[in-house]
Amino acid sequence: MATPPHASSHGPVPGNPYSAPGEYGQAPAPGNYGPTPSGYAAPAPTGHAPRACRACGAQSAADFKVRAHVGFLIMMKFEHLDGPFCRACGIAVVRQMTTRALFLGWWGPLSLVIFNPFTLVWNLVAYLKFSRLPASAPAPGRTHLDTGPPVLRRPLAYVVLIPIAWAVWIISQAVTHSS
Ligand SMILES: [Zn+2]
Structure with missing residues (x-):
């Protein structure tokens, strides 16, 4: 007598929030392993x-890292962009930062002699490192x-x-005066 009601009560059970098809429908047997690695999958x-x-x-x-330098009198600014970069993006960043340093990096004594060189x-x-990488495609939906243009x-x-020109002038002056 009690058997038929039980059997019919098993029918509605899948509609239960606890047996929601997405969560437990696939989980029971292999899902035992499924959810566990996914907890560890985040750090991977x-x-x-x-x-x-x-x-x-x-x-x-x-x-x-790719660097740029800005120096005016005693003001100095050390700029850098951290990698990692792929070949194309690395070369792009090197060109941009190097041009900036060639333009803005000379105008203080320490910058001129030490930091900008x-x-x-x-x-x-950095350029040699990036240019040795194989060309690789950007991730889906992104671009290099x-x-x-080259620097x-x-x-x-x-x-x-x-x-x-200034350095050449200084050296030529030194040579002229020493001889
Ligand atoms: Zn890239």
Whole structure:
């Protein structure tokens, strides 16, 4: 007598909030393992994240910093952008920051002699690192940074001729006076 009501009471059970098809419908047997790793799955992508380009999400990226320097008299500003960057975005950032340093980095004594040359050498190393990476596609829905023209096709970079001319003048003066 009690059996038929029980059987019919099993019917409505799937409609219960506890047996919502999305949650437990797939979970019972394999879901035992499913939910457990998903609790640990969150740290796993962050473990991969530092390797992906921070600008476009491309998978092969190098974690290297790109610098720029601004120096006016005693005011100095040390700028940098942290990686990781992929090949395309890395080259884009190096070109942009290097042009900035070539334009704004010379106008204080320490900047001229120490910090801006250091910045340029650093960016050369960065450029070599990024240019050795394989080209990689950006993550879906994202794009590479605009690489733009090479540094030497950017007019602002030629401001570097002023400190170079000055250095040549200083050296030639030293040579003339010593001989
Ligand atoms: Zn990128």
